[in-house]
Amino acid sequence: MITPTGSDRTVRLADFDTLTQALDFAAAGATGVNLFSLRGELVEALPYATLRQQARDLAARLLAAGAAPGDSVGLIAETDGDFVRAFFACQYAGLVPAPLPLPAPLGGREAYVGQIGRMLSAAAAVTLIVPAAMAAWADEIAQITPLKFAGPLADLPQAAAVALPPVAADDPCYLQFSSGSTRFPTGVLVTHRALMANAQAITRDGMQVKARDRAVSWLPLYHDMGLIGFLLSPLSCQMSVDLLPTGAFVRRPLLWLDLITRNGGTIAYSPTFGYELCARRAEAAAIDHLDLSAWRVAGVGGDMIRAAPLAAFAERFAQVGFKSSAYVASYGMAEATLALSMSPLGRGLELETLDVARLEREDLAVAAGGAARSRAFARCGPALPHHELQVRDADGAVLAERRVGRIFARGPSLMGGYFRQPEETARVLSADGWLDTGDLGYLTDGEIVITGRGKDLIILNGRNIWPQDLEWTAEAEVPGLRSGDVAAFSAPSAGEETIIVLVQTRGGDPDSRKALVDTVAGVLRSRHGVEAQVRLVGAHALPQTSSGKLSRSKARSAFLAGAFDVERA
DSSP states (O other), X not given: OOOOOOTTOOOOOSXXXXXXXXXXXXXXXXXXXXXXXXXXXXXXXXXXXHHHHHXXXXXXXXXXXXXXXXXXXXXXXXXXXXXXXXXXXXXXXXXXXXXXXXXXXXXXXXXXXXXXXXXXXXXXXXXXXXXXXXXXXXXXXXXXXXXXXXXXXXXXXXXXXXXXXXXXXXXXXXXXXXXTOSSSOOEEEEEHHHHHHHHHIXXXXXXXXXXXXXXXXXXXXXXXXXXXXXXXXXXXXXXXXXEOOHHHHXXXXXXXXXXXXXXXXXXXXXXXXXXXXXXXXXXXXXXXXXXXXXXXXXXXXXXXXXXXXXXXXXXXXXXXXXXXGGEEEEEEOGGGSSEEEEOOTTOOOOEEEEEHHHHHHHOBOOBXXXXXXXXXXXXXXXXXXXXXXXXXXXXXXXXXXXXXXXXXXXXXXXXXXXXXXXXXXXXXXXXXXXXXXXXXXXEETTEEEEEEXXXXXEEETTEEEOHHHHHHHHHHHSTTOOTTSEEEEEXXXXXXXXXXXXXXXXXOOHHHHHHHHHHHHHHHHHHHOOOEEEEEEOTTOSOBOTTSSBOHHHHHHHHHTTOSOOEEO
């Protein structure tokens, strides 16, 4: 039986010094974590009281396996009870857990073993905990990475009860690898103090959590939105949470909505593509068994927010109680623990439709009016309490509202730095605490609007071209293309920058493939006035981040390395 929502419980909204204190308090109630299978069936209900006891017992066993307080422990982050137990065992043992990704569905075993080996080395980990089904993989990883223990949680040596070390607010809490950290892994070191500051801002000020709330998630637990947003934050306010494996959502996205219906979920988040996938599946599936009327915080974050798919979701599911006013646009990153801003509750998406030409040539956010080219951007709310956001130009000067520049952030949720990478830390984090987020955007009425990633921006003949504009245009206007099928970036060619557009294809004869290339190039030429080299790649060839969104930087790196078997326009 699932753990209760706990409508009569006394709620503390993350006002703790450490994560262990938060679990100690939550253990006094009946709420907890519920783990579901790939088919959406309950596998394990784990009350916080049981989790606390099991974690403390396992803490002694981790220490007996050779780890010492302060050491890092790699955890392959399967969405199961063992990952949750191992993560909190590390907390009580004074160890620093580093959640690591699962193997990609179509990835090679050798490449994955090498990737995990590099991440473990970057974390200076002495221990690796894997799901039981990956025991053999642990042996392979241990052959290339010196470890004191590598294997499933059940294989840890038994140990007598020991005095567990004290845990302080400024101690490291966990190590979070940023999305796409594969070849040169970069670990974000987050303290208990930073985590609790962010959890409190999210639950108290952003979501305004009540006793009746319940969270439901399919997000991977090695990603910040999954780990902090839907494991650590719910625990910090004693909320029950229902966790569905990411693979279950990918195969059957409506399971997410089914779980919200069955268990009375009120809080759930997804990148835009998750809502888009649900709406697409619902075109051919009955949905009258769903009831989404209790869903009051439908968070959107983790990628660029796209208005059209979200409007389509709201329209499709309005008949089963979904309210578009539940949308909460958010902005954040692992370097800030998770969230930096959240739009006001009950407002839904508030969009700004801008003149693209002035955005590209003047870095100015001007209402589109009758402009030939326009694009809608979502307001992501003001900075969370005790946090600050600034927009600066290339020389570091703070810009006025509606001027587009680089976004900087400061506040108690920021990381202490990248783990054992002082030069990289100094590059993005100033002595007075300002983080260069690497994102571009502008402020309006005190709210942040994200326009793109600085490193992805295509600069061509004085124009700032947003790659997502090219991608979304092709996906929307070329028959047969779907969300995530297109990656656009610039690359050197004959001494100058050229726009490259990679397009995933699903077979076809030579004539149809050439027609697709010509169509995409023609659409981009007519809609954006750019000449692009369109190249076809195989189905599922474009790389993704840990949260399932397109990794444009990886696609560019792979292209430059000649990794794609491509056809050229």
